[in-house]
Amino acid sequence: MLGLYVHVPFCFQKCNYCDFYSEDDKNYLINDYIEALIKELKKYKSEFNFCFDTLYIGGGTPTSLSEKFLDYIFSGIFSIYPRTSFKEITIEVNPDTINEKKAKVLSLNVTRVSVGAQSFNDNFLKLLNRIHDSESVKRAVEILSEWGIENINLDIMIGIPGQGLNDVFIDIKKAIELKPQHISFYILTPYPETQFLEKYSKNLPNDDLIEKMYLGGVDLLQKNGFMQYEISNFSIPGKECIHNLNYWNLGEYIGIGASASSFFNNKRYTNIKSIEGYIEMIRKNKTPIYFEEEITADKRLKEYIILKLRTTTGIKLEEFYDKFKFNFVEKYSNIIDKLTRDGYMRKTIDKISLTTKGFLVSNKILQQFI
Numbered sequence: 001m002l003g004l005y006v007h008v009p010f011c012f013q014k015c016n017y018c019d020f021y022s023e024d025d026k027n028y029l030i031n032d033y034i035e036a037l038i039k040e041l042k043k044y045k046s047e048f049n050f051c052f053d054t055l056y057i058g059g060g061t062p063t064s065l066s067e068k069f070l071d072y073i074f075s076g077i078f079s080i081y082p083r084t085s086f087k088e089i090t091i092e093v094n095p096d097t098i099n100e101k102k103a104k105v106l107s108l109n110v111t112r113v114s115v116g117a118q119s120f121n122d123n124f125l126k127l128l129n130r131i132h133d134s135e136s137v138k139r140a141v142e143i144l145s146e147w148g149i150e151n152i153n154l155d156i157m158i159g160i161p162g163q164g165l166n167d168v169f170i171d172i173k174k175a176i177e178l179k180p181q182h183i184s185f186y187i188l189t190p191y192p193e194t195q196f197l198e199k200y201s202k203n204l205p206n207d208d209l210i211e212k213m214y215l216g217g218v219d220l221l222q223k224n225g226f227m228q229y230e231i232s233n234f235s236i237p238g239k240e241c242i243h244n245l246n247y248w249n250l251g252e253y254i255g256i257g258a259s260a261s262s263f264f265n266n267k268r269y270t271n272i273k274s275i276e277g278y279i280e281m282i283r284k285n286k287t288p289i290y291f292e293e294e295i296t297a298d299k300r301l302k303e304y305i306i307l308k309l310r311t312t313t314g315i316k317l318e319e320f321y322d323k324f325k326f327n328f329v330e331k332y333s334n335i336i337d338k339l340t341r342d343g344y345m346r347k348t349i350d351k352i353s354l355t356t357k358g359f360l361v362s363n364k365i366l367q368q369f370i
């Protein structure tokens with residue numbers, strides 16, 4: 001399977017915790033940027049005659065673009081790879097950017113919308129410097145549903161400074177009331193470079209509270225019919241995100257645009273993290289790639305273990321043996337036995353996976369395998 005990721009690095013304002021590459025004062029470059037995106041995609045088409053299974057337009061805030069520019073992106077991509085050739089087409093939206101006109105454009109072009117709700121508590125949304133409030137999340141979902149978009153994800157965040165256990169339950173319940181097909185329920189990561197940690201370190205929920213939030217949240221989601229299929233991802237059956245599943249299955253993908261990453265032909269590579277730099281490189285017919293690494297057999301093994309153990313399916317032992325020609329359980333028996341005894345890992349005759357408690361400390365667990 002091969003996925004196509006398109007990065008749209010424009011936002012109305014920067015959220016103070018955000019680590020994604022995006023700019024909030026470069027809208028004058030949008031037209032040139034889309035032109036460059038289309039040129040980069042055409043180059044792939046001429047060099048490799050492949051087809052993509054999924055398309056994911058992320059950011060940034062893709063829907064901060066006007067309808068005219070959204071049309072430009074969609075028509076540009078679909079003139080190279082027809083819309084019907086994709087099994088799934090997702091776009092990320094910020095709730096405040098959705099109106100009837102944009103919903104109409106999306107309804108004609110995508111099969112799935114991911115809404116960055118984060119919380120339904122307006123105080124927390126303000127603290128995070130989000131541009132939207134809880135009302136705009138409800139309005140966005142209503143408009144998108146009225147325009148016939150039947151596959152909607154809501155992002156819900158835990159670990160916000162000052163957030164309590166009950167706040168998390170309220171957010172989940174309010175999200176469920178909107179009847180989405182998918183919920184991403186994830187823990188806020190305070191990256192040092194965003195200065196979020198420095199500013200709020202005293203007010204962040206401690207590890208015990210995070211544990212209660214995560215375990216309680218997972219339980220509530222499951223009781224309401226949302227099946228967990230990855231550490232942070234839940235869906236009603238059959239509505240898992242195919243594009244993201246491909247990442248965790250170590251499938252190949254091509255990323256186009258500034259800062260976009262690709263995994264293709266046994267290499268991982270990333271484009272330059274600058275809108276101007278990206279446009280310039282593409283205009284000069286130079287490669288926009290600024291970092292590239294070969295995926296050796298050893299790296300591939302480690303990545304396979306790390307990515308597979310993020311999913312509830314985990315590592316299928318027969319599939320593992322076919323790929324790597326050794327027995328996973330025999331090689332890591334000490335680690336597996338201890339993790340299983342301590343309730344972090346589940347071992348059945350044909351697969352190994354993490355438990356919900358294991359997902360919570362997955363970073364520490366996964367390090368033991370590398």
Ligand code: SF4
Binds near residue numbers: 011013060
């Ligand atoms: S809207 Fe998304 S990409 Fe933009 S600053 Fe906020 S979190 Fe980052």
